[in-house]
Amino acid sequence: MIQAQIGDQTIRYDRESTAAVYKTIExxxxxxxxxxxxxxxxxxxxRAYPASFKALLEQLGIDPHKEGEVFECGxxxxxxxxYGGWFYFIGEMVAAGERTNSDPETHDFESFFTTSHPxxxxxxxxxxxxIEFATHVKWVLSEAADEGRRPAIRPQ
Numbered sequence: 001m002i003q004a005q006i007g008d009q010t011i012r013y014d015r016e017s018t019a020a021v022y023k024t025i026e027x028x029x030x031x032x033x034x035x036x037x038x039x040x041x042x043x044x045x046x047r048a049y050p051a052s053f054k055a056l057l058e059q060l061g062i063d064p065h066k067e068g069e070v071f072e073c074g075x076x077x078x079x080x081x082x083y084g085g086w087f088y089f090i091g092e093m094v095a096a097g098e099r100t101n102s103d104p105e106t107h108d109f110e111s112f113f114t115t116s117h118p119x120x121x122x123x124x125x126x127x128x129x130x131i132e133f134a135t136h137v138k139w140v141l142s143e144a145a146d147e148g149r150r151p152a153i154r155p156q
Contacts, residue, residue, distance in 0.1 A: 001091065006056065008097030009113050011129060018061035018089040021122055028066040029085070037072035040141050041083055048083070048137050050109055056131075060089045068120050068130065072145075080108070080136035081145065088120040091129040108136035 001012035030042040041048065049057075049064060057064045070085040093115050110133065117130035139145055 003094065004059075006113070008095075010094035010097070011091050011113050012094060013060050013089055013091035013129070015059070015061035017126075018091075019063075021090070022061065022063040022066055025063070025066050025122055028063075029069045030067060033070070036141060036143050036145070037081070037083075038070055040081070040139060040145075041070050041072070041137055043140055044137050048135050049133075053109065053111060053133070056111075057087060060091070060131075062087045062089055062131075069118055075139075075145065076136055078136075078138075080138050082134065083137050084132065084134045086114075086117050086130040086132050088117070088123055088128060088130050090123060090126055092127045093129060110134050 001014050003010065003012045005011075028042075028045075030038040030045065045065060054064050064087075066087075068086045068088045070083060073082040073084060076082050091113075093113060096113075111131050114130050114132050115128075117132065120128060120130075
């Protein structure tokens with residue numbers, strides 16, 4: 001494994017093994033889910049990630065079109081919605097640090113490495129880390145975002 005320090009976090013990663021797993025994954029979570037929030041994200045995925053984050057994904061062997069999970073949190077400013085998600089890779093945490101890495105190219109993108117994430121069965125039982133991200137994404141679909149929201153369940 002290769003050791004790297006990103007921000008104040010230190011990780012070890014296996015680029016070749018991670019890339020091999022991604023070759024077996026047909027498509028990312030946004031396509032698998034297909035809800036309007038994921039459709040909105042998938043349409044803009046290439047603009048959602050800054051160049052420095054895409055370079056980091058490449059360094060780790062991660063396909064930027066195959067998020068392990070994507071979720072929408074709700075509207076924020078300028079017609080955007082807050083999205084988050086995870087990418088998985090074969091690796092180990094050496095030093096957790098303060099965790100948040102802000103991207104200098106944009107005020108609305110953050111990421112950090114974490115050992116706490118949803119399961120990723122494609123990666124088996126070996127050492128697994130995730131990059132969790134949060135970003136703002138414009139709403140571009142003709143359907144209103146509220147059309148995709150489920151009503152709250154009210155107690156009887």
